[in-house]
Amino acid sequence: MKDPRPCSIADALALVGEKYSLLVLREVCLGNERFDQLVRNIGAPRDILATRLRRLVEAGVLEKVAYSERPRRFRYRPTRAGLELEPVLMTLMAWGDRHLRGDDGRPMVLEHSCGNELVPVVTCSACGDAVEHDDLTAHPQTPGWTTAGPAAALPAAP
């Protein structure tokens, strides 16, 4: 996943965008932290899951903790960085609920501590308003890149 455009979305996806990675996060956030639970609940091949887990641990998203010596058994816990991926999961789930099923009911409902069913809304931390597409302006920080592309329509000849 090499992306010509410098971009944190691409960088994040290079890490957690591989097949099953976000589902691993879903499970550990639900409290299912053991290898076999992950295999059963995600349906991933064991070898692939092992590979993903290694990567997520080395990236600091998960933590491999022994919950038993002799026999040595491990569980995978989300780190702070891992927990901070939950907003991604929530918005993804909300999108799936809205657009991928025809009111046959959601397969999972999240309850917020306020007592209501969680409907996640992305807001601007500065003004508190819900963020709409039209309210955004993108400012690339890398010289040579615009929102349109690399040195957009390069004018001068070499």
Place this chain on the structure above:
Amino acid sequence: MKDPRPCSIADALALVGEKYSLLVLREVCLGNERFDQLVRNIGAPRDILATRLRRLVEAGVLEKVAYSERPRRFRYRPTRAGLELEPVLMTLMAWGDRHLRGDDGRPMVLEHSCGNELVPVVTCSACGDAVEHDDLTAHPQTPGWTTAGPAAALPAAP
């Protein structure tokens, strides 16, 4: 990507979780809607990109619109459903900014209409508070599934 657990996160990922799909969304949301722009800005092989675009169009996330007859030329525009994936992109970008770079500056800054740099926060639409992991309780809606797994620790024999 068959997931044993009934889950909108898995369903959403089955559609937009393939390599490059979310980057396509990023580009069209930035206004880069032509095939060649997508190839250049994403760095995907042309054939794969063509495949992804077909899938996203047929799923109703993108719309293929001719912007020129003779020669026939197309652009890909986000539908309403496509635009509603932006919260996913925003939270993903924010996460990447926070955890994947050591303050060498973000590659892209989004400005909100309120005049401030956008820092996206996921809030509960009911109470308006920012959502933390510990504030959530999961309620599976599918009989046979708990947060722990399928018929968690099946007790009775067949």
Place this chain on the structure above:
DNA sequence: CTCCGTGCGTTGGAAAATCAAACCCTCTCT
């Protein structure tokens, strides 16, 4: 002690997806 079951992976070979480069077609411009 031997067999069974659990937990956590690794191994091997077949099947599928990805990749890069080349190719094709349709127009336009010079």
Place this chain on the structure above:
DNA sequence: AGAGAGGGTTTGATTTTCCAACGCACGGAG
């Protein structure tokens, strides 16, 4: 006629995925 842009498709090599089977370390039952 030739060159170039736009929008893909084809080809063949390289990677990944997949899945079943195996390995190993233990604990308990018979």
